[in-house]
Amino acid sequence: MSETPLLEIRDLSKTFGSVQALTDVDFEVRRGEVMALVGDNGAGKSTLIKCVAGIHGYDSGEISFDGEAVSIHGPKDAAKLGIEVVYQDLALCDNLDVVQNMYLGREVRDFLFRLNEPVMEQHTAETLESLAVTTIRSIRQPVASLSGGQRQSVAVAKAVQWNSRLVILDEPTAALGVAQTRQVLELVKRLAEQGLSVVLISHNLHDIFEVATRITVLRLGRDVGVYERDKTTEQEIVHAITAGVPTKIAGIAETAPEIVA
Amino acid sequence: MSTEADVVAPGIGLPEGDETEQQTLWQRAVGNVKSGNLGVLPVVIGEVLIVTYFSFTATNFFTAGNFVNVILQMAGVTMIAFGVVFVLLIAEIDLSIGYLSGIAALTAATLQLPDGRNYPGWLCILLALGVVAIIGAAQGTVVAKVGVPSFVVTLAGLLIWQGVILRELQVRGVIQIEEDWINKTATYYFSATVSWIIAALVTGLYALVALSGLFGQQRAGLKVRPLPALAKLVGVAVAAFGVVAICTHATKPAACPEGTPLAEVCTQPLGLPLAAVLMLVFLVGLTFLAKRTTFGRHVYAVGGNAEAARRAGINVARVRILVFMISGIMAGVGGLILAARLQSVNLNVGGGTLLLDSISAAVIGGVSLFGGRGEVRGALFGSLIIATIANGLNIGGYKTGTIYIVTGAILLGAVTLDTVARRLQERSGR
Numbered sequence: 001m002s003e004t005p006l007l008e009i010r011d012l013s014k015t016f017g018s019v020q021a022l023t024d025v026d027f028e029v030r031r032g033e034v035m036a037l038v039g040d041n042g043a044g045k046s047t048l049i050k051c052v053a054g055i056h057g058y059d060s061g062e063i064s065f066d067g068e069a070v071s072i073h074g075p076k077d078a079a080k081l082g083i084e085v086v087y088q089d090l091a092l093c094d095n096l097d098v099v100q101n102m103y104l105g106r107e108v109r110d111f112l113f114r115l116n117e118p119v120m121e122q123h124t125a126e127t128l129e130s131l132a133v134t135t136i137r138s139i140r141q142p143v144a145s146l147s148g149g150q151r152q153s154v155a156v157a158k159a160v161q162w163n164s165r166l167v168i169l170d171e172p173t174a175a176l177g178v179a180q181t182r183q184v185l186e187l188v189k190r191l192a193e194q195g196l197s198v199v200l201i202s203h204n205l206h207d208i209f210e211v212a213t214r215i216t217v218l219r220l221g222r223d224v225g226v227y228e229r230d231k232t233t234e235q236e237i238v239h240a241i242t243a244g245v246p247t248k249i250a251g252i253a254e255t256a257p258e259i260v261a
Numbered sequence: 262m263s264t265e266a267d268v269v270a271p272g273i274g275l276p277e278g279d280e281t282e283q284q285t286l287w288q289r290a291v292g293n294v295k296s297g298n299l300g301v302l303p304v305v306i307g308e309v310l311i312v313t314y315f316s317f318t319a320t321n322f323f324t325a326g327n328f329v330n331v332i333l334q335m336a337g338v339t340m341i342a343f344g345v346v347f348v349l350l351i352a353e354i355d356l357s358i359g360y361l362s363g364i365a366a367l368t369a370a371t372l373q374l375p376d377g378r379n380y381p382g383w384l385c386i387l388l389a390l391g392v393v394a395i396i397g398a399a400q401g402t403v404v405a406k407v408g409v410p411s412f413v414v415t416l417a418g419l420l421i422w423q424g425v426i427l428r429e430l431q432v433r434g435v436i437q438i439e440e441d442w443i444n445k446t447a448t449y450y451f452s453a454t455v456s457w458i459i460a461a462l463v464t465g466l467y468a469l470v471a472l473s474g475l476f477g478q479q480r481a482g483l484k485v486r487p488l489p490a491l492a493k494l495v496g497v498a499v500a501a502f503g504v505v506a507i508c509t510h511a512t513k514p515a516a517c518p519e520g521t522p523l524a525e526v527c528t529q530p531l532g533l534p535l536a537a538v539l540m541l542v543f544l545v546g547l548t549f550l551a552k553r554t555t556f557g558r559h560v561y562a563v564g565g566n567a568e569a570a571r572r573a574g575i576n577v578a579r580v581r582i583l584v585f586m587i588s589g590i591m592a593g594v595g596g597l598i599l600a601a602r603l604q605s606v607n608l609n610v611g612g613g614t615l616l617l618d619s620i621s622a623a624v625i626g627g628v629s630l631f632g633g634r635g636e637v638r639g640a641l642f643g644s645l646i647i648a649t650i651a652n653g654l655n656i657g658g659y660k661t662g663t664i665y666i667v668t669g670a671i672l673l674g675a676v677t678l679d680t681v682a683r684r685l686q687e688r689s690g691r
Contacts, residue, residue, distance in 0.1 A: 100562075
């Protein structure tokens with residue numbers, strides 16, 4: 001592929017006080033690909049995507065989107081670029097109903113600046129239907145009364161109903177049963193077929209090998225490497241996650257001692 | 262802001278079937294109660310019980326005149342409690358509202374003094390509300406931007422504004438309010454004819470709004486449910502005309518015209534108090550703000566999950582500051598009405614049980630202390646309960662201590678009900 005990647009991150013670093021969360025991370029996502037992001041707990045996966053989504057600021061590094069350098073200072077900046085995130089903790093308001101959550105922060109208003117509930121309700125119903133989310137009895141019930149799988153479906157639907165170009169899914173299947181996991185993975189494939197780029201964070205290598213085109217491994221806040229799904233094995237990925245592979249940092253052996261942050 | 266909901270991933274084998282099966286009104290009501298969504302039901306039942314009890318035990322309780330009395334007694338607290346609803350919705354607390362209401366009353370009373378600035382009444386009201394709006398916004402800024410807990414900020418506010426009132430009034434003691442604009446908020450009654458027109462207007466406007474809502478549903482291709490809307494309309498009509506019917510039957514003692522026999526007691530009909538209309542105006546306006554505007558939606562979102570609201574791009578700090586500003590303004594409105602009832606401001610202004618009554622009113626009205634759940638109208642219902650109890654016990658000859666004990670017990674009951682309802686809701690949602 002010669003074209004520029006959709007999202008390209010160079011040398012991103014981020015500290016929380018004295019903790020170095022990310023160190024010179026490179027990360028790229030091409031158009032229409034499913035890029036898996038893996039790593040052990042605390043490897044910096046969530047921090048990285050929160051930087052992309054504008055939740056955290058970052059200390060240094062460059063982010064370019066669609067070939068142009070961009071600065072992301074808040075969730076609105078990311079949304080404007082077409083970056084949508086489905087968070088691990090879902091970021092839904094339990095007290096609001098499905099429709100209200102789907103449109104949170106981007107409510108549709110009529111000519112008198114009133115909330116246009118009928119339009120939002122209708123579009124929500126259409127979106128959920130198109131994603132084959134049919135188990136929700138009423139889209140006017142509070143999210144608190146939904147099951148884990150239903151909540152995940154709402155969160156995914158919320159992310160893709162906008163003209164998004166990059167959808168980031170943080171552990172989308174962690175809390176789901178077999179059938180619902182299947183449904184979400186199908187959904188991920190479909191998103192990629194539609195030309196959307198997907199970043200999939202997961203601990204489940206089986207899931208990843210099923211849908212991802214490439215895999216980026218993070219370890220202790222550094223990127224260990226990028227692997228093509230077709231040219232790698234689960235063993236190699238597991239090794240990269242746990243032991244790390246020297247890529248660009250000289251002096252750290254394959255079985256390097258723990259890097260002191 | 263995109264208004265299109267582009268469907269990105271169409272069709273993953275759509276199963277056929279109607280997922281919104283027809284539910285009768287009764288089934289929905291039962292479902293709501295089972296899942297802990299009680300709404301105003303407990304409050305309405307409670308009010309009926311209280312009224313029934315006092316009607317049998319206290320003479321002169323169940324009269325038209327006393328009904329008007331209760332309206333006037335509850336007006337001030339209701340206004341303050343409207344503001345409390347917003348604060349509780351974002352899961353914060355505002356303890357300064359009692360004395361903020363006092364500050365508003367003091368400001369207006371000082372500005373209207375004939376031997377002082379002698380400003381016109383409307384200007385006094387606006388300036389007084391401006392002062393408390395600024396104070397509310399300032400307190401909100403400390404909460405939202407600096408991160409000091411609202412309990413502490415507003416507790417400090419409570420002390421500070423009480424201190425300001427004491428200092429300002431220590432020489433004068435009492436300021437009489439002789440300004441008509443201010444006093445009429447609590448002393449003006451509409452004539453019978455105007456009262457009936459108001460009831461008709463309220464019903465008519467509600468019908469229009471309900472109808473346009475139904476048309477909106479139809480335009481969007483949603484299932485139109487006219488029956489609940491009709492039931493609500495009937496309820497509004499009964500309430501509006503009922504209140505006016507009682508108020509126009511109420512009378513007050515008056516000077517007798519010449520030639521009346523001495524033994525006769527002369528009375529003059531009252532009408533719908535302006536205070537009732539003011540409560541209604543603020544009820545409708547603030548309900549609209551909470552339910553039909555993006556700001557209101559964001560208030561509920563911040564109370565439900567502030568982090569989710571932030572990630573959705575909502576300016577959480579701005580919402581919080583505005584909510585504390587609303588709280589200040591509504592405290593001011595309530596304070597002006599309370600002062601108008603006394604037609605004066607004295608050293609006790611804003612003190613006593615005002616703060617706790619206002620917060621209790623919102624909580625009894627079903628507004629959750631945990632944030633995110635509750636309605637503006639809850640403040641009205643809660644305040645009605647508190648005023649009815651105080652009024653009934655007063656007429657029944659009970660002491661102030663008893664009133665506190667009963668109000669406290671009902672507050673505890675209401676919060677317990679809220680907590681149980683919350684647990685039920687969690688259970689039904691797993």
